[in-house]
Amino acid sequence: MSDSSVAIALLYPELLGTYGDNGNATVLAQRLRWRGIAAEVVTVAPRAPLPTGEIYLLGGGEDDPQRHVARDLAEGGRLTAAVEGGAVVLAVCAGLQVLGRSFATGEGRYAEGVGLLDIETGRPPRDQQHKRAVGEAVVEPRRSLNLPMLVGFENHGGLTTLRGHALPLGTVRVGIGNGTADRAEGVISGHVVGTYLHGPVLALNPALADMLLGWVVGELPPLPDDTVDAAAERVKAIRLEAAGLTTLGM
Amino acid sequence: MGVRSSLAVLAGTAASQSSRLLRRGSGEVIGGRIALELQPGLLAELAADRVVACVSGTNGKTTTTRLLVAALATRGPVASNAGGANMPEGHVVALSGVPRDRPAVLEVDEVYLPQVVAAVAPRTIVLLNLSRDQLDRMAETRRIVAAWRAMLVGATERPVVIANADDPLVTWAAMPAGRVVWVGAGLAWRSDAAICPSCGGLLTFAAESWACEECPLRRPEPEVALRDGEIDVRGERLPVELALPGRANRGNAALATAAADVLGIAPADALAAMRAVTGVGGRYAVHRRPEATYRLFLAKNPAGWVEIFDMLAEADRPLVLAINARTADGRDTSWLWDVPFEKLRGRHVVVTGERGADLALRLAYAEVDHELVPGTDAALRTAKRRRDQHPAAGADDPDLDVVANYTAFQALRGTVAPVSGHQ
Numbered sequence: 001m002s003d004s005s006v007a008i009a010l011l012y013p014e015l016l017g018t019y020g021d022n023g024n025a026t027v028l029a030q031r032l033r034w035r036g037i038a039a040e041v042v043t044v045a046p047r048a049p050l051p052t053g054e055i056y057l058l059g060g061g062e063d064d065p066q067r068h069v070a071r072d073l074a075e076g077g078r079l080t081a082a083v084e085g086g087a088v089v090l091a092v093c094a095g096l097q098v099l100g101r102s103f104a105t106g107e108g109r110y111a112e113g114v115g116l117l118d119i120e121t122g123r124p125p126r127d128q129q130h131k132r133a134v135g136e137a138v139v140e141p142r143r144s145l146n147l148p149m150l151v152g153f154e155n156h157g158g159l160t161t162l163r164g165h166a167l168p169l170g171t172v173r174v175g176i177g178n179g180t181a182d183r184a185e186g187v188i189s190g191h192v193v194g195t196y197l198h199g200p201v202l203a204l205n206p207a208l209a210d211m212l213l214g215w216v217v218g219e220l221p222p223l224p225d226d227t228v229d230a231a232a233e234r235v236k237a238i239r240l241e242a243a244g245l246t247t248l249g250m
Numbered sequence: 251m252g253v254r255s256s257l258a259v260l261a262g263t264a265a266s267q268s269s270r271l272l273r274r275g276s277g278e279v280i281g282g283r284i285a286l287e288l289q290p291g292l293l294a295e296l297a298a299d300r301v302v303a304c305v306s307g308t309n310g311k312t313t314t315t316r317l318l319v320a321a322l323a324t325r326g327p328v329a330s331n332a333g334g335a336n337m338p339e340g341h342v343v344a345l346s347g348v349p350r351d352r353p354a355v356l357e358v359d360e361v362y363l364p365q366v367v368a369a370v371a372p373r374t375i376v377l378l379n380l381s382r383d384q385l386d387r388m389a390e391t392r393r394i395v396a397a398w399r400a401m402l403v404g405a406t407e408r409p410v411v412i413a414n415a416d417d418p419l420v421t422w423a424a425m426p427a428g429r430v431v432w433v434g435a436g437l438a439w440r441s442d443a444a445i446c447p448s449c450g451g452l453l454t455f456a457a458e459s460w461a462c463e464e465c466p467l468r469r470p471e472p473e474v475a476l477r478d479g480e481i482d483v484r485g486e487r488l489p490v491e492l493a494l495p496g497r498a499n500r501g502n503a504a505l506a507t508a509a510a511d512v513l514g515i516a517p518a519d520a521l522a523a524m525r526a527v528t529g530v531g532g533r534y535a536v537h538r539r540p541e542a543t544y545r546l547f548l549a550k551n552p553a554g555w556v557e558i559f560d561m562l563a564e565a566d567r568p569l570v571l572a573i574n575a576r577t578a579d580g581r582d583t584s585w586l587w588d589v590p591f592e593k594l595r596g597r598h599v600v601v602t603g604e605r606g607a608d609l610a611l612r613l614a615y616a617e618v619d620h621e622l623v624p625g626t627d628a629a630l631r632t633a634k635r636r637r638d639q640h641p642a643a644g645a646d647d648p649d650l651d652v653v654a655n656y657t658a659f660q661a662l663r664g665t666v667a668p669v670s671g672h673q
Contacts (some may be wrong), residue, residue: 013441014440014444020584020586021584023612064445065444068445068450136581153584198584200584204611231614235607235611238605238608242581
């Protein structure tokens with residue numbers, strides 16, 4: 001990377017990018033550029049070595065691609081090293097599962113994850129397996145993050161349990177999230193953030209995007225115009241209504 | 251046909267007609283549903299001793315069905331679910347009352363294909379492509395691949411499968427069939443085909459080829475292929491001159507030509523007949539409303555969108571994009587972020603539809619000049635005003651291009667009759 005440009009590594013979009021999550025890279029890069037900060041999106045192909053970057057993004061996907069990603073990322077422990085060096089990671093859905101210790105890949109099988117997050121993903125109890133978590137989700141972020149309510153669309157069949165230092169990103173007000181009894185959604189551990197929210201999540205929740213960017217570049221100047229955030233507010237209002245909530249009730 | 255079946259057909263037909271009279275749509279679904287409830291074996295009975303072709307895939311089903319009907323119609327009437335009701339109810343209605351010696355071309359929903367094939371024992375099945383579509387209700391693409399493959403295991407000479415060799419998922423699904431005609435029909439959207447459906451290895455793509463890194467699966471050598479705007483049928487090169495726009499439709503024509511060939515229509519005759527297809531269920535046709543005249547396109551998913559970009563007129567024609575997210579569209583609008591809308595930079599876009607706000611957000615990040623206008627009529631008026639301010643050449647051209655996803659498209663074609671199909 002050059003000193004003047006923020007490198008955003010979009011990891012294996014051909015393998016993990018089922019629900020528009022690649023858009024998160026566009027959102028981060030544009031929010032930097034509009035503020036006069038250079039940014040480049042580096043798309044990482046399967047098998048390619050992990051580039052040096054400030055931000056790494058992983059999206060959602062299906063079981064088979066997920067296994068390739070876990071293997072590629074674990075090789076040489078490079079993602080772990082990047083995180084120890086201060087890199088920011090956002091992992092959505094299958095991407096979140098891959099970063100854990102292990103994840104379920106099908107009928108009773110488990111695959112080893114990257115181990116960057118102290119989480120494990122299994123399948124919900126058999127009597128609930130027909131119920132995939134599908135629909136609008138609304139998440140109240142953990143208070144210390146000082147973020148507004150998060151919205152997104154979830155679509156997964158995982159049950160993610162947090163251990164040790166992994167904290168939930170928030171609590172589901174509407175939706176399933178991690179699927180545990182405490183209604184936890186997502187995970188945050190240092191500068192590694194995981195969530196089940198698609199949408200893509202950073203387009204719908206610009207404050208979350210700016211939180212990640214702030215970790216990289218420090219205090220952010222305001223955007224030169226509020227068009228894009230006003231557009232996000234409009235979508236968010238529709239999502240909240242679709243989820244059965246109104247902005248007034250927040 | 252037994253008394254019970256005859257009564258079922260009668261009841262279904264009556265329900266369809268009253269539904270039409272009540273203006274509750276084309277009536278195919280309700281009539282077929284009633285008939286099937288009265289006689290569950292009705293579809294098999296209607297299809298017995300009949301030449302049937304089934305057409306399925308994520309994109310291009312309706313158009314390919316229409317093209318194949320045009321080819322077969324050179325030999326007389328053809329039964330088909332032209333209204334797009336592509337589940338068994340629609341198939342029952344399409345076949346009801348049509349003599350057994352008349353062939354049928356059935357557009358079939360991807361998920362229903364194995365069930366319909368079991369019922370109608372088709373002479374040929376056309377498999378177009380498979381990619382993400384309405385994932386929030388259809389589960390994953392690969393489950394459909396597995397179901398298709400299971401359907402063809404053990405099939406011998408019949409059905410003859412016409413399969414797009416450029417789609418690895420379709421290829422894998424078609425391979426067990428006893429007789430496959432591989433067609434090089436192209437595939438613009440490859441993001442759902444990165445992983446080998448056979449072994450889970452990585453697939454690599456090059457021009458006119460793809461292969462798995464880890465197992466022997468690779469693109470089969472096609473018998474029929476779309477190349478440089480011509481269709482190569484076992485060495486014979488035929489020009490493709492369709493009224494329908496776009497590379498995707500030339501690929502659909504290649505698949506329909508191969509299917510027609512199996513059913514005894516010579517490729518040159520089939521292609522000549524396909525030229526007469528101008529609009530397909532309102533797609534590509536020019537619609538006229540008081541607000542404006544517009545060419546209407548249907549784009550329901552990223553793969554469909556990628557193909558639409560090369561069909562749109564030059565940038566001086568205003569563009570209206572309409573997005574809904576009802577159940578039939580898929581409730582999740584995330585797919586908008588998989589579409590390279592950056593290609594629209596430099597043109598002005600009027601955004602509408604119930605979820606126009608989602609698209610407006612996407613276009614804002616793509617830096618595409620746009621305005622959000624709630625209400626379809628108002629959006630058409632806004633775009634027309636812009637057109638009037640910047641009149642373009644070609645007085646006979648429609649005022650606007652309009653692209654819509656499924657239910658938005660239905661609303662836009664609802665009240666108008668197409669006036670002409672092509673330029």
